[in-house]
Structures are given as structure tokens and as C-alpha cells.
Amino acid sequence: MTNLNAVDPAAAAQDAHLDSADVVIGKSTIIFRRFMRNKTAVAGLVIFLALTVFSFVGGFFTTWDKETIDPFNIGMPPSAEHFLGTSQAGIDLYAMTVEGTRISILIGLVVGLVSVLIAAVYGCTMAYFGGKVDKVMLFVLEALIMMPALLVVAVATSGGGAGLKRDLPSWLLLIIVLLVFSWMGTARLIRSLSMSLMQRDFVKAAQYMGVPPRRIVWRHLVPNIGSLLVLDITRGVTGAILAEVAFSFIGIGIKVPDVSLGVLIGGATSQVQTFPWMFWVPLTVMFLLTGSLAMMNDGLRDAFDPSSSSTGKARKARKIRVEKSK
């Protein structure tokens, strides 16, 4: 059918133009540059990565583990043998903190990622179909928001789910319960965002090409709210870590023998006066964890937001360089 093999000289000229000049910077490059320009955010990222690495390899720096009892050192403050001291039961606090950090990060990451994913698919589906589907799905969502999450967590992790408890470790159970109750707000936000995306021509174009709805949602809607999703993941991770700590603190989250930061903090509150290290160490780790995420979040928002002031900084940096070269 095609007999037009001549390449438009315009295209060739434009190509040369695009190649020669750095007109086009990939969006990801711009976002990365802007993120790296925010010192706080980079510090946050470094702290978070360091904590993650610590939670995996930290165990190799001590001979103790979270189950071995040291009968000669019960409730001892930090010493050469136990970096961070021991608990009243004589278990090494350092080993427990490493383990607790790992569980907390695990819960945070899994809940943060999966809940945003659920929210994205659910919200986009609602927006895409609209009408009755939207109404029913919105009703389910509202109903879940109104459910008292605290009670469900309490029942699932202690009394009711006896069968579940036998088969699943308590951290996995907590992840599932947190997941069920964490995605609704994001889903509503995504629904409204996708509704505006639906008005965009490329969605219409796909519809007019006869692309099936499932594919439109997955290929066109979800990726286009990506920047929001990234922001929401960091927020979700923070939220999940805090929820875990809170639930474990009041005794309905992670159960001993599993350790988490929340369990450690909760267990130590009654003896802050006598065993202060038992309280302050896990609290500091938790603060570092959530704080680093909050710092990153700020930088990510700046990086994704095209109207942010971060360009102005680029200008200053350049000026200084120019002056230096003079």
C-alpha cells in the first residue's frame, strides 16, 4: 500500500536539531536531578537505606540473637558484650532492634506498596466505568472507611482468628489486616484524578480504537498517575510503620516471640526509669525510619511538581560556577 519512501527532510532536520542540542532531557532525569538538589531528601534517602542495610546485615556483628538468653546479663545497660544492653529477660537488645527494624520496614514496605497498588487499580476502575459500577464500588469503599479498623485488628490478631494465627506468623497477619484498611483514601484520590485523565484525548483515542477497558485502565490510566503513586507509597510506608508501632504498643499487633519496634517500645514503657535504654533505642530507630521517609517525601514532591522552586536553585548554582570560573 505504501509507496512513499521519501523521508521528509523536515524530520531529518529536526532530528539533527534534537540530537545536537540537549533540548530533550528525559523526565526521569529531571526528576532525579531535582531530587538530588534537595539536600534534606538525599539525607533522608541515605538514612533510610542505611537502616535497611543495618536491618539485614546488623545481625552479623553480634553473636547474640533475639532468642538466646544471657543469664549473666539480665537487664544490663550497654556494655562491651552487649552493645545496647539487655532486656529484663536477658535478651540482647541490639539483636532485637535489628530484627524489629527488619519487621517494621518489611511491614511498611509491603503495606505501602500493595495498598497503593490496590488503590490505583480500584480507583482507576471506578473512574473508567463510572455510572453504576462507580456507585457500587464507592459504596464498598465508604463502608470500609467507616469500619472500626482498630477492633478488626484486635479481633484478628488475638481472639477470633485462632485458625489464622496458627498458620500465619503474626507479622503477616498484621500486614493483611493493615492492607484491608489502608487503601481507601488513596483510592478516592486516584478516582478523582483518573476522572480528569479520562477527559484526555489519548484515552478517547484508545476507546475509539476499540481497546478493551481493562487494557485502557492498566496501560493508560495507572502509569499516568505514577508520580502521585510514588508520593503515596512513601506516605503509605510511613503510615504503615506508625500503625504497626501503635498496634503493637497497645498489644494487639505483633505478638511475642516475633519482635518489632512497636513491641520493643510497648514493652519498655513501664520501665523507662529503670531500663531507659530499652525504651530510647527502639524509639530512636523508629524516629529515624519515619523521619527519613518524611524527608524523602518532601524532596519527591518538589521533584515531581513542575512549579517547584527547585529551578531557581539551579540558576544560583550556575551563577556561582560562572563567577568561580571568572
Add this chain to the structure above:
Amino acid sequence: MSSETTTGSGPTASVNSTEDAVERLHIAGLHAPTDAVLSVRDLNVRFTSENGVVHAVRGVDFDLMPGRTLGIVGESGSGKSVTSLAIMGLLPETAEVTGSVRLRGQELLGLSDKAMCGYRGNDIAMVFQDPLSSLTPVYTVGTQIIEALTIHNPTMSKQAKEARAVELLAMVGIPSPKARLKAFPHEFSGGMRQRVMIAIAIANNPRVLIADEPTTALDVTIQAQVLEVLHTAQEETGAAVVMITHDLGVVAGMADDIMVMYAGKPVETGAVDDIYYNPRMPYTLGLLGAVPRVDVAEKTSLVPIDGLPPNLLHAPTGCSFAPRCPLASDACRDGEPPLAPVPGSALHHAACIKSEALGGDVDVHDIFAAPPVPESRFDAIPRTDRSTVLQLRDIRKHFPLTKGALIKKRIGTVKAVDGLSFDIREGECFSIVGESGSGKTTTLLEIMEFHKDQDGEVVIGGLSNKQAADARTKSAMRRELQMVFQDPTGALDPRFTVYEVLAEPLQNAGMDRPAIRTRIMELMKLVGLQPDHVNRFPNQFSGGQRQRIGIARALAVNPKLVVLDEPVSALDVSVQAGVINLLDKLRAELGLSYLLVAHDLSVVRHISNRVAVMYLGKIVEIGEVDRVFDNPRHPYTRALLSAIPVPDPQVERTRERIILKGDLPSPLDAPKGCNFATRCPVFAALPAAKQEKCLTLEPPLEAVAPSQAARSLQPEAPALDQQFACFFPDGELDDDMLVTHDQAEHHAP
């Protein structure tokens, strides 16, 4: 034509932020004592971006005399708007502005924001592009006009201010101005709001009025009204006007002098006739050749200007237009040519080393190698013998209008599309034109919808929506019919590479991977893109290239009919020409049919074979394009055609134009008889007895009878391909709605 306004050449060397004394004196020396109200010297604006410093305006000089109009013409990114904002002191603080802007001898650059406020809205005022967002929605228009008066006249009494506001509204042609003072912006239409903006701008009798694309967002008939208002405003206040536009037609009639900008620099300046009839810079030549003409029937290809404007991150080493100029030689790339006077006309300057060779007799088609007019194999076959690809029968789309929160009461019906019938044959381009709100887009959506429950029948390639509208018929129909969207950026998923964009319809049609690959390479070549660009993202292409990708996507499944929804309205003139030529070529070579919706009648005339004029959901005139455009019978078609500015100053000045009163009526209170009666220039001049007929009866679409002469030659002559719906096509036009700008008036000081 004598011109008082000089747009002279100044120093082109860029000025550093740390100007030395010598340079300062040099610039001051250029401010020779003239009576210019506004003189700009060596204006430079730099912005910082992710990529580095963008030098957006590079040395603009001009002098504006009282009562004169300077038109600044250029494509997007040429720095014309930035120039105006720099003069107004409205650029963000991150912008670096150097040079000199003097308003009646007073330097404006470097003034604090507070000091500038004394000038803005008082001596120098601005009308912005988007009337919908330039008025505050929570205040009445009266309050906003009075605010402008209060700021600069604190001693004025309340009554005086109110009286002045009423006077201003009356001046810009708003009916019953006293009552409308209390109206909120949302109660006005776009054209009315732009009038209010003009009223606010001229409230304090400014010496300089800057209009930045004041009519770009408006319909043609409203554009004609607003241009008329600007004209009166200028006459009333005696202000000098800077008119910024990309539309060469708009300034042809308005401006005394033109400054063509390219890459942040004026490349040609001079009196309006010099620029239009004797352009000496290849860019100006190309721009003029790239615009289709609504008043010329003869079909020639448009002049495409290849390539893109230069990247202003890097200082150009040679002439900034050289990379796109077909005449460029090595000398052109060696240093940027200054604005030099063109021999023969003292005030005509061009920045081209070859300007002397480019006389008035040069054919722009030869210079820019415009492609030959493509010929379709269907052109030779009579229309009636070709098969029908799309047929609409009595399509209606009515929206109920309800009121009340709990119990919905139907208070009326919006007849967006009301009984539309037409057909499109193979190899033909059929266009629908009309103002916004006339139902063009709804018609397209109805066709794309293709649903059994629609009111009326849509037949696409022999498949009717009434017979079977199951999934299989629908997907068969989707292969016959594809769409190209208005906004090329919005129509391509920013996260898809070109390959993915083009593969989507093919995957959907069930093609296998190797076949898709070959087809995509074929498509890329077809639309004039380099095949190895398939891995790029849409944002790495220019607007014109993106629209080419959109066209390639529509052609992927080999449709017979392509629906084009304003395919070039988002593109710059020079790029637009390339896309129109491509569409023309594809129609001829692939035997495609187009259904084109456009508001730009020049484009429609250039590309279409047949045209339908819509007004309030109905076709008022339909027929062969040359017939309808050269011999319009319906008063609305006549008004529409006369409202279109032509890029020819002579024609613009002497032309008689019909300025319609008011806006498109809301479909709610559409008249019972002829829809157009409320604005019709013929109706207004009719005697009352005949008016009755227009108001009570709906005129049917009737074929134009062949003329007496034709009938006497050939008694059995077939009816002409032109139908219209009007009882009194030959009626007199109302004098009030006829406006002519003759030469004398134009030159009145």
C-alpha cells in the same frame, strides 16, 4: 504609504547585566528626541530553565508613535509575548531583563513593582489572550472597571466613576451598559468578557495599549466584533497599539507597521504594505506562503517551512533562520545579520544578507520547494459514481435540561444536533464549519459513538448502527473509521513510546509481532517521520511531528474514513502548512476520505471538496466548497466568510464586512422559526410582514437553482451541488451590520 513609526535597527550586541558606561551612553544616544510614546531599545530577556539560560528576547528595538498600530508577528516561542510582558514589567523576578523601555521619555526598566503600578493601567494597558480567566469571577464587572479607575484617580467621585464605567461599557458595545454593570463575569460570553477587558484597559485613556493575541480564543464572528471594538477604542483614546498575534490576517487590516519576530529577534520590520507585498526575508516569505487563503479558489500547495525554530539556549552563530532557510549559504552561517534597510523603502528593514535579491517577483513556492498538488485517482470519477463511506440520516442529539434538586423538572431541551443528514463519498474531504456551540463536535461524537439507541442512522462503510451494533460490528466499524484529535500532545499517552502508540491499534486488530513491526516502519515513512525515532517519547517531538504521529496512528488499521477534529488548530502556521500538505497527499495516494471539523475557514477551503455550515445544530448551507465560498447564499455563511481576516492589507482595508450583532444564542432560547433570525443581517432589514415568515416557519434545505443563463443553454441541467436554508437569500443587508474600513479612515490620525 508613509509611515511615521520607525522600527529601526539598534545595536544587536547582547548587553551584559553589568553594562559599562560606554554602552549606557551608546544606548542613551539612541533615544534621539522623537515624539514616540513608547520606545524600546535593545531589549533582552533571559530565563533560566533546567537546561540552562534561555535567551528569549535578543535585542528588540522599536518606536511607537501616538495613534499608530504596530503588529508583532511570529510563531510561538519567537519572544513576542515575552517582549510585551517585559514592557509591562510583568515578567517573573527570575527573568533577567536588560535594555531600555521608555514611555514618553521615562525609563520603565528597573522601576520597582510599586513604581510600575503607577504606569500600568494608566499610561500603558494590556489586553490578554484568555478573556475567561482575566476577570475575577467574584466581583461584578462594574466593580472591576471602577477598581481600575479608583487606583489611578483617587479623587474621582463615586458618581463620576460609575458614569465613566457606563460610558466605557457603551463604548465597547455592550448593550444596556447600566444594567450590565452589576453583572458578574460568568454572565457574559467570551466575546463580551474580552470587551469588558478592553473597557478596563482603556478606562484611564492609556497612551499605549498592548493587545496580546486578543482574539485567538474567540470565534471568527466574535473576533470580527472584538477587532472592531479595538479599532473604536483606539480612535476614542488616540492610544498607540501594540498588537501581538500569530495570525497574519488579523494584523493585515489593523496595523500600520509590522515587526516579524523570529527566535527572539526582529527579522523584518516595515510598513504593513512593505511586509505583505514586498517581503525581503525568507522567513516572512515562508510565513506568508504558509497561510491558506479563504478568498482564493485556485489550489496550490502550501509552503512548509522545514525544521524547528532554533534552541535559544545557545547563541546562534549565524543567521538564526539559516538552518531552515532554503537559500542559506555559508555566508549566512557566518555571523548574525543585522537589520539593514531595504533599498527603495527607507523604513523597511530586513535581517538577511540576500534581501536585495528577494524582490517582489520571487515565487515563494519555488524557494521553499512546495510539493506539487497531489491528485487523487478519485478526482476524475464523478461524485455520484463513487461509493459512500459514511452516511448520516436525520441524526439528532437532544439533551434534556432539568431543574430542581429532588424532583427534576424538565425545563427545556438543548438541541445540540438537530436532524443532520449528509454523506461522504470515497476520496472526498467533507468539512463541517461553524462557531463553537454549533454542534460540530457533538456530530463527531455521535458518529464515533455508533450505538443502536441513537436517534438517527449512521452508516459507516455499509455497516449501520441500527442493524447490528454488537461488539463484532463495532470492531469492524472501528477499522473503517479512525480519528485524529485536535491537541496532538493530549492525544498521545506521554508514557508511551511512538512504537507503543502505533502498535496499540494493530495489537488490537490481532496482528502478530513481526507484522506490527513492518507496518509501523511503513507508517513512520508514510507520515514523513524517521523510522528510527520509534523509541522516542512524544514529548521529544515538536507539535507538528506529534500530529504526524497521531495521523499515523489513525492510518494504522487502514481505515477508509478519517475523522479530523481541528487537526491543525494547535499548530504554528509554518508547521500547519506541512501537516495540511501531508493530509492532502495521503488523501490522494491512499484514496482516503476525511470528515474535517475546523473553525479556520481558510484551511477548510484549502483542503475540502465539500463543506457544510452549521448553526445551532442544523446545517444552514451545504455544497461544493468553491460554490459555497464564492457564492454563499445563506446570510450566516456570508457573515462567517466576511469575518475572516485575509492576509492582504489592500483587501482588508477596502473589504465590506458583515459584523454580526451579539453571540450565538443559547440553544435553550433558540427561535421557533429560523434559528439565525436573532442575528440575521437580512432579517433586520426585512419589512415586518416578511419577518413574520422567518419567525414562524423553519426554512428547509433547498438546492440552488442553476442560473437563468445556464438553464437556457441546457434545459435539463442537474441541480447544483449547493443547498441552503433561507427564505430570503437575496434580501438587503442591514446597514448597521456592514462595516467598511476605507483607505481614508485607516489613515486618519
